[in-house]
């Protein structure tokens with residue numbers, strides 16, 4: 001993204017549904033699509049004052065042409081096509097909606113993605129990426145709010161040692177709602193998820209520029225059990241809890257089934 005310029009024209013192939021090997025997302029070796037968009041930025045006041053020419057022109061949604069604006073250096077106009085081209089009057093919201101939103105929001109479906117801006121200095125990369133990042137964050141929070149999966153007061157704690165972990169688990173256990181049902185006198189009435197994130201670096205590279213850090217998570221999930229109201233003989237609050245538990249387990253089953261069917 002961004003204005004392109006420089007001494008000689010840069011040639012960009014249209015990456016029309018091209019696929020590239022990429023280990024991210026759904027697993028090693030999975031093929032993913034690359035979308036290439038170009039955004040032209042308007043000439044700045046300084047450039048206008050200097051009389052700098054606009055060498056690039058957007059002729060439709062997918063094509064830009066470069067024509068030499070210097071009469072002493074005439075060259076034939078050259079057309080370049082991309083998946084999407086944004087003319088200099090487009091605002092960042094349009095660039096986000098048409099050029100980045102689908103990719104950015106794939107993260108809520110569990111798909112990794114990257115959006116990066118490439119271009120010469122002052123072509124508008126930071127300007128564009130700042131806007132795209134803001135719109136993405138807003139949309140992700142809207143999505144979460146709509147889906148109702150925002151976990152209030154969720155905290156992440158850096159562990160000191162294994163004793164510290166045990167302490168935290170016991171805090172969780174005391175906060176976890178349990179209740180007596182006909183089938184279990186100490187029945188868990190909520191799910192418990194313990195997520196351990198381990199970051200590791202090779203000791204010899206620690207604190208050095210070239211050190212790489214491996215980050216991975218392991219989740220320990222203790223689900224509340226499904227129950228038939230008729231067997232659990234529950235009523236009132238217990239019955240309501242049982243309905244919520246069963247509904248959440250049904251949703252989990254749907255999510256797993258859909259993930260399995262994802263290409």
Ligand SMILES: Nc1ncnc2c1ncn2[C@@H]1O[C@H](COP(=O)(O)OP(=O)(O)OP(=O)(O)O)[C@@H](O)[C@H]1O
Pocket residue numbers: 002040041042044119120121122123124125126127128
């Ligand atoms: N679409 C745009 N509309 C209006 N102003 C823009 C636009 N894009 C960039 N600018 C302005 O152009 C200037 C350069 O933009 P920016 O700093 O984003 O460039 P950059 O490509 O990130 O540069 P560098 O590579 O040097 O960091 C800034 O003053 C910015 O506000």
